[in-house]
Amino acid sequence: MKKKVYILEDDPDLRDILAHVLGKEYEIGMSEELDVSDVVVFQPDLILMDHGIGNSTSEQNIRSLKNNIPGFGIPIILFSGHPDISRLAIDPLVAGIIRKPAGISEVRAHLESFFSTQ
Incomplete structure (x- = not known):
């Protein structure tokens, strides 16, 4: 079964x-802004999150996930x-962090490294 990655990116x-x-290696969910209900329904194994999404920051989005999903613990x-x-x-x-601009091979390597330790 493919691992699930939720991409939270406004570009x-x-x-x-x-x-x-x-999407060739992972089941992908995505959004341009945080929608807690999407995350709950999709049940990702990992969230790939941009720091600045519209008017919110990654800190605000993580806080929102923690406050709205009981026991939230998705990396x-x-x-x-x-x-x-x-x-x-x-x-x-x-x-982990991936600094933009990053190539697709760098993103893949980070995800492979993350999932190899899970």
Whole structure:
């Protein structure tokens, strides 16, 4: 059974490219803004989250997931060009960071590394 990756990215072109390329190896769910009910229904094994989604940040989105999904514990990889992304990735659910711009091979390598330890 394919692992499930939920892509939370507001750039539609990047989101579509990631979904197309990663969809060969993973079951993909995606959204341009956080929709807690989508996450609940999709039940991802991992969330690939941009730091800045519209007017919200990854910290706000993680807080929303924790506050609205009882026992929320889905690991998150932050995917962002924010200059302080390492400093922002302090939540225990953040399993890694990928700095933009990153090539598809780098994204794949991060996901493969993450899932190989699960």
